[in-house]
Amino acid sequence: MSSSACLAIFISGSGSNAEKIIEHFQHHESIKVGLLLSNNGAAYGLQRAARYNIPTLVFTKTQFHESDEIVTILKAAGITHIVLAGFLWLIPDNLIAAFPLRILNIHPALLPKFGGKGMYGMRVHEAVCAAREIETGITIHEVNAHYDEGKIIAQHKCTIEKTDTPESIAQKVQQLEHQYYPVEIENWIRTS
Ligand code: GRF
Secondary structure, three states: OOOOEEEEEOOOOOOOHHHHHHHHHOOOOOOEEEEEEEEOOOOOOHHHHHHOOOEEEOOHHHHHHHHHHHHHHHHHHHHHEEEOOOOOOOOHHHHHHHOOEEEEEEEEEOOOOOOOOOOOHHHHHHHHHHHOOOOEEEEEEEEEOOOOOOOOEEEEEEEEOOOOOOHHHHHHHHHHHHHHHHHHEEEEEEEO
């Protein structure tokens, strides 16, 4: 790996994963979180980042999809790697081209099952529950121009009991996310 890495985290909502990532790298010798970005000015994750003195940026659809502004800002901030943590917009081609194989996402199910456009948040866990799956989990994958289709870096599983509901499944999956996303990000950076 290069001598040091600087992460940008993209979020759209609560940002609990972002907070775990920030905590994980807070005192890291060679990897730091340089910026947290959101398409949603009301995202609670912005407040979480501010508590750790991580710079934040809120952007519009036009800035993101119809200009190079975000790429310019990321490059100027020295960002080397991008992680998506509950970010709901498709990543535009110019951003993928500027960070080839340097963008990671987490999906709250075992891809290729229960992925694709519109599969996010509780919709995923409701679909998993309705399909009477016996296990679910998380998938950490590289990002390309299609929702949930990049190379899979890691998957972690949990079992589903007959008594589980979409809500209890969501809790189990969130626990896996918090436990594994930061360390898998670190492994990915080290080996990339
Ligand atoms: C997580 O379940 C993640 O897998 C999905 O969006 C959710 C984000 O949760 N992509 P949070 O904002 O990190 O709490």
